[in-house]
Amino acid sequence: MTTFKKIRLEIARGNGYGQYIVIAEYKGKLIHAHTTDSEIFDWLNDDSDKSKHQEAKRNAYTLIFNSYYNL
8 A cells, every 4th residue: 555645545456367456535435446557556565666656656546536537
């Protein structure tokens, strides 16, 4: 679990190969966003490479943001 723009982001494996779910509470609603971007899964909780970690957090936040406004 990590934080970006004061939003706690989590990622979990989905049901199929290469399927991932980004989970966050955004504006009081629990949002689940589907992705196939394995780099988010690889780097969201791994801060050994700061630039890849930041990019993964930014991409995960964007998924949550877009999912919230497409409800």
